[in-house]
Amino acid sequence: MSGGAVASLPEGLLDGGVWFRVEAAPTASAVRRTAERLAVELGLPEPRVAHLSIVAAELAGNLVKHATEGVLLVRAVRTAEQAGVELVAIDRGPGMADLVASVGDGHSTAGTLGIGLGAIVRQSSWYDLHSVPGKGTILAAQVWPAEPPKPAWVAGLTRPLTGEPVSGDAFSVRDVEGRRQVMMCDGLGHGGLAAAASHEAVRAFQEAPAVPPAAVLDRLHRRMSHTRGAAVAVAELDADAGLVRYAGLGNIAGTVISSDGSRRGMVSLPGIAGHQRRQIREYDYPITPDAVVLMHSDGVVDRWNPSDYPGLLIRSPLVIAATVLRDAGVRRDDAGVLVARLP
Template identity: 70%
Template sequence: MASLPEGLLDGGVWFRVEEPGTASAVRRAAERLAAELDMPERRIADLSIVAAEAAGNLTKHADQGTILVRVVRIADQAGVELIAVDSGPGMADIGHAIGDGHSTAGTLGIGLGAILRQASRWDLHSVPGKGTVLSVQVWPDVVPEAGWAAGLTRPLHGETVSGDAYAVREIDGRRQLLLSDGLGHGGLAAAASQEAVRGFLRAPAVPPAQVVEVLHRTLGHTRGAALAVAEPDPSAGVVRYAGLGNISGMVLAPDGTRRGMVSMPGIAGHQRRQIREYDYAFAPGAILVMHTDGLVDRWNLADYPGLVTRTPEVIAATLLRDAGTRRDDAGVLVARVP
């Protein structure tokens, strides 16, 4: 449960929540993580309620429920985030379900109101017949502004670490994102992607193609990775993008159209013919999605009414649930910049 070195994004731990005992394990893990972060006792108590209720509701009402417990960070403080995902019947009336005392089989039901009262920030999306995604954050003190980007990774079934990793940074007026897929899976793949994250966070404030060039040199001592760097620039109305290998990137326009972005063939650290950067239109309200080949491309946000208005965390978790494959590490990164 130890967190990654400061500056790296904490991947967290996924729990499959099927038995009542798992709910207790989720609560203990969240409490332990908060204690490691030196959160105040009163906020640890609030987090304990959130974790117990969220996991308990999955046990009682949901199908194929999972919860991610992880650290969320800003420059001067850290909190704990839980993302609860299920494939149950979903909720047609979220507002009604939030009220205490409401309990309908297949919904989060009783306890949802309690969860939201204790949370510093939350978001929720549910579609009847597809399931529910709930994101809850508990911060120690002042609640920071909502993040403009969020990602999720999940290891191959049977592995304890994921070879996929991501990072987000703001440097000298540039907002940039990295998604990396270490070659293969397991510890060596994870080491390659974590080296890519470290290199990305240390790289100078240069355009995406130059950052990818830096990472290509950085990963020479690892098994290598497919990776891509994106730089949304709303003031210019574009997103700049450069990649090596099979990272999928796309811009989802406010009108629902989807535009794929190009990565060049190669493996960062080992093989590359050239690194090229492309600009794509990025209008107000557009969403940037990047994912590894652990997610299939056959998804359509039109199947999820209202999802485009939700937070990046909830969008990413929904895509991971329905497009992710258990036969590979999976990683997805979502950004929305005003």
């Protein structure tokens, strides 16, 4: 995570994003400048850059003033037609009991993100918010150059090990010939070589033909033989069949979480994609429209309990993923979370 200004954004950081630990006013200014720079590089028109600047300033400023352990992610978001900027603010503050009142202009509660939420709502193309008293607040916002796309059915977040500039965890999403598939990857170790292994998994996943998850995973295994290897899992959400088809190698955890908070784990077999595999098998699991699929690396522990977060499972996949990353991610490892629901 960064605590200072970012003078430029290397191409590789546009979609991976930049994390900030927001504890002081200079860092809040750096967040705003980074968001503006990214917007310009993505070609957002000047009025939308100005709107983004307000959103970034309010989010970061409120973390400085009111949050505990506040962090903020700035990254690009894309569709086939356009690119925008996404901001995800995460804190462990006291939280907000009344979100409707907090969004109203002029509302302020010490220790919350209450100040400025009205401006964030007005200037954003899309936003989502969840807060639990005693646990903290997640606020995600996007600014697009034109009409925003439909809310995403899937979202993921990765965070590097403390002190590392890049994460060895990665995720990817694709919709090919009607197959809606997601991939979560944890490159062995940390740093650049782990990131290289995960980046190769992402490339191979995006280039794979429209085949079931087990066949996709086999292709990834063969493509990653020149890397140090990774734990990888691929899931396919089939709305017509009401199924999740899942294949995994290594310690990627996959879970189907029902609307009542009950969980069903999905099976990943022992192995290292790129180096060791005894077999690749695919398993089917039932899923309902109100359930979510959660996938994460071993940098996220399983102590997270959905019942401790009233109303969370109806929020966006991005807010769910951010909550899990905050409360179940560990600092001694790269951490990656992906959340999807039937589109």
